[in-house]
Amino acid sequence: MVLVALAGLALIWLVMVPVGPEACVLSLPGPRNCTITSRVEAAVIPTSGIFAIGLLSALWAILSPRSAPAARITGIVLLSLAIGVSYLLVAWIPALAGVRQGFQIGT
Secondary structure: OHHHHHHHHHHHHHHHHHHOOOHHHHOOOOOHHHOHHHHHHHHHHHHHHHHHHHHHHHHHHHHOHHHHHHHHHHHHHHHHHHHHHHHHHHHHOOHHHHHHOOOOOOO
């Protein structure tokens, strides 16, 4: 479970933030998610979520030995879903990131 969380965080900070989507190469000037600074801002929320899910599920498994198998399975499933969602939030930065900067996309 901890390894899944660490792999997810490594994926965010070593792949998604520095590289970004392939669409950046195809269009000049690229959309706002083509800058590393905007992807770093967008990576804070998924990083916090993955850390919290990993910590809470590990604590659940430690503090309740009877339900440790359920805690591990639940933790791994939730971490996997969070990592998948983080790809969309960090690499592609949907409207959520635009709202944080004071403007709203699509209106």
